[in-house]
Every structure is written in structure tokens, then in C-alpha cells.
Amino acid sequence: MDKKKLSIILAVVLALMGVVMVRNYISQTEKKFVKEEKKAYVLIATTSIPLGTTIDETMVKFDAIPERYVQPKAISSQSLVIGKRAMADILPGEQIMSTKLTITVKDQSLAMRTPQGKRAMTFVIPYLSAVGGKVRPGDYVDLVGTFPYNAQVDGKTITELVSVTLFQNVLVLGMEGGAPPERGKPAPAVTDLVVTLALSPREVSLLTYAMDQGKLKLVLRPPLETAVEPVAPVEVNTMWQYVFSNLGQEFLSPKDEKPPIVRQQTEKKETPPVQLPPTLEVYRGTEKSSMVIK
Helix, strand or coil: CCHHHHHHHHHHHHHHHHHHHHHHHHHHHHHHHHHHCCEEEEEEECCCECCCCECCHHHEEEEEEEHHHCCCCECCCHHHCCCCEECCCECCCCECEHHHECCCCCCCCHHHHCCCCCEEEEEEECHHHCHHHCCCCCCEEEEEEEEEEEEEECCEEEEEEEEEEEEEEEEEEEEEECCCCCCCCCCCCCCCEEEEEEECHHHHHHHHHHHCCCEEEEEECCCCCCCCCCCCCECHHHHHHHHHHHHCCCCCCCCCCCCCCCCCCCCCCCCCCCCCCCEEEEEECCEEEEEECC
16 A cells, blocks of 8 residues: 555544544533533423313423523423413423413402403303303303394395304303202202403403394303304395205205106108009110000
């Protein structure tokens, strides 16, 4: 092996050794720095926590994180997390922050349980119009109302009822009344319910007006059903269109339909050929004549 190749090989080996030594030095320095850096224990998510989920002990754990990596509003106490709902999706390993949680319904202060940007509004609703009193504080509901509506038909004003979905995914802050039956005692008379909802200032104004115009109903939502869907108002024509479209078209077709006309094709009769009597051809020179044979 010549000296030129040998020197190249030695240079490559020395370069690799230098890289390894530098990386080991950097790694040891980082470990020493991290070891000496102060850490804080915060709660992190052990699993994916979707929006609207009520958090329990199995969804979070404590983890030691360098203080400079601790997020603002990170929570370090389980009592501040357990029983609350997620206001946004929380990923596995993500620090639990108070800005992503609702106030627990166990808090006795109504003002503290009212989310930011909302207002607590109370109204009275019949027992059967609130899912039979099964709604509880912390649930989410839709608010549906039926109101009279003035429509113009052939130049005349006609009043008809229209049902509309006013609000969707509304937080229930309180529910009182209903007089639930006690064990071993006769069921008391059903009373109206006193419902407190978390509404925006605009929604408060709309609900205040709607309360004096028609009837309201609460519709209970599943915990993870947070989507707000556009729902068209329903009046009598909309209802019947829905009924006929789901029951079939047999109700819309007239019953006195005439049977279909069956056209018969006529066969063409062929005329038999005319039979001519037998003849005998006679030639006289260049002339030709025919004689009928009888």
C-alpha cells in the first residue's frame, strides 16, 4: 500500500474519532446541564382527551419537566382537573392547562361556573319540556321553540305555527324543581323546572323575547356531541313534505288512474296470386300466337 492511500485512511479514522469524542462531550454536557436544571411536576395527558370529555384519574399523570418548559397555566394538582370537561382537544403527553378546562360543576359559585363571554340566565320551563327533568347541571342542551308566524297567502295574512332551533350546545349551569319522588312515598305533583343556562349577551336578548312569544323545549345532547348543525325552520308544509318523502309516494298519486292503453298490432293479409288458365304457344313462321287450353 502506498503512502498516499495510507495517509488518507489515517485521516478518515482520526476524523471519525474526533466526531465521536465531540458528540460524547456534548452529550455529557447536556446531561449535566439537565440534571442540574430545576424541574417541576405538572399533570400531563396519558391518552387523547377529546373536546367535551369529563376528565378522570386514568386520563392524567404527573411528570417532571424542566421549569423553562412548563407551559403557562399548567396544573400541578389533580383536584383542579378531575371532574372537569375539556374545552378543547388534548393530545397524549400534552400538559394540562386551566385554559382548556371548564369550571367543575361542584363549585358553589354560579359566577365561577359561568364561562368567559357567557351570561347566566334563569327561566321556568314545564317538566315534560325538559326531558322529564333528566337534565343535570353540566349537561349540554339545544333550545327549540314553537312560535306563531304571520304569512301572506293570496294577499291575506294567515297566522301559522313555526318551530325553530334557537340555540345549540348550551351549557346547563343549574336545574331545580320537578319534585322527584322519594322512596316509599307517593309521587308528588309535578312542578315546573327552574333552568339556568350559559348564554351569550345576544342569546340572552333573543331568549327573553322568545319566552313571551311561544313554547320552549330543552333537548339533551350526548357528552361528546358538540357539533352545531344548521336546522331549517319547520312549518306545516315542511312537516308534510317530510312525511310523504319518508312514507313513499303512494299517498301523492291519484287513486282513479286509468289503466294503460294496450295497442294491438293488426296482421296484414296477403292477397293470393291470380291463377291464369293454361295456354299453348303456336309459331307460324315468325309470328307467335297463344291458344287457351280448356
